[in-house]
Amino acid sequence: MSRVSLALLGALAVLVVLVAIAFSVGRYPIAAGDLATLLWAKLTGAGHGLDSTVETVILKIRGPRVLAAILIGAALSAAGAAYQNMFRNPLVSPDILGVSAGAAVGAVLGIFLSLNVIMIQSLAFAFGLGAVGLVYITANAVRGHDPLLVLVLAGVVVGSLLGASVALMKYLADPYNQLPAITFWLLGSLASANPEDVRSTLPLMLVGLVPMWLLRWRINLLSLDDEEARALGVETGRIRLTVIAAATLMTSAAVAISGVIGWIGLVIPHFARLLVGPDFSRLLPTSVLLGAAFLLGVDTLARTVARIEIPLGVLTAFVGTPLFLWQLATARRGWQ
């Protein structure tokens, strides 16, 4: 069996095990046997004879949260993998063009104006898209430089402006009701994930993932020098725009329901590249599986290791940093 299929199967196996663990552990532990019985009953339509609490915990509480973790982990790492190829830099994350900063402004504004959850999510989504749109339009207006460099610079500049807006709203927010909610959102959490969240984000993520998969060969060529890629027959401007749109759609859909979760989009694609090499047709599925497994694992830790929920953004950094440093120390293959 090739190294690639081994890596994919391994990642899939890890994901399946983590799904089983995620359903079992928690404040209301569920035996693996009960989980299998319920699954079998749901598939065949037969009765299961289990306590109704078990069914509620599995289907209504843990199910959506597990699915959301899988979707968001997959989306963030897919977007990160595409961006790292495109910006020819393994240190790039999906945030580079300001999607998270934009989504943060939207969500914080929603909390600041005391809007309901749906409105907060919608604002986060819209501001995430808007921020990247602004960055893209600004970068396109500046001509005569390396287009990628201008994009990154515009992203940094717009990002810091959005960061200042978030800081201003935090400063003005009601310190007893709004500020904790804002802080909680900015640190990322899946505690409130519900079936509606999954239903609304799944199509958006598929809409983003499909063009990435279809363009997988050309995304490889985006990692070459811009002129070289065009000489090889790639309309780099169009492909780049498509990839940015797809990655932004996926990331803002994810950030809208989970808040800002760092590290995944940076570390997971890097790790996947070490396993299967830089070819995007292998990198994308590996990143998707590893990202899903990583966030599911971290989210399970977040809700089980302590009395209170640990914010995801904090935990991904705590888990991600040593992983990343270990990668740096042990291998340089993914880099040059």
Next chain:
Amino acid sequence: MKLEARHLDFGYRDRRVGSDVSLSVEAGQVLCLLGPNGSGKTTLFKTLLGLLPPQAGQVLIDGTDVRQKMRDEVARQVSYVPQAHAAFFPFTVREVVLMGRTAHLGVFSSPSRRDHEAAMAAIDRMQLGHLAESIYTRISGGERQLTLIARALAQEAALIVMDEPTANLDFGNQVRVLQHIQSLEASGIGVLLSTHDPDQAFLCADRVAMLHEGRLACLGAPQAIITAENLQRIYGVEVAVAKVELGSAGRHDVCVPLISRPQAPGAGD
């Protein structure tokens, strides 16, 4: 297949690099471009490939303006070998060469078995078979240059534009690249290359063009163009062009820079 520049002014947005350049290359010909550093060779090549818009004049591929063509259409007719560079991600040599097939693929397609075969054939032709699974970023500069030529071959264009294909190569690899250029010509492919070594133009070119301060100083057969006067005018150094009798290998023209060597102290004692 003919690539033609007509009264071309070229350069970057706010800076003109060259003007009024007219030249053409056809399939099965080798045209060698000589010119000092900064004379605009690379900029001219990029303009000919349609990667930079001309400031005036036209670039025509078989009579059609290059700006009216899609990138993949141009790439199927003219391929480009940039100066060997460092890549950003550790693709294998095989994957890099396979990228040459992109112009033959639909936007949403990945390389098919036929594309893999074409890439392997190009790798074999450049005698890189033993490196096919090596990481492109870890092979030597000479091997990278040969890989980029293999990629251009896999592109199956009738014309290859090579930007200083022998720069940074050791003597043996320079000769190998020149041999490959000759064999490309023999198989009916046209080559437009730039070089810093006029001797290489003698060895492989049908015609030579000299670019001086952004203008085409002269264009013609190697023996007519590579003369002591022209070299002195363009490079500003004294050069003699001599004929060397090599017996069975025939006569060759070579350029010898005239450097007056200071006498070593104590020499002749």
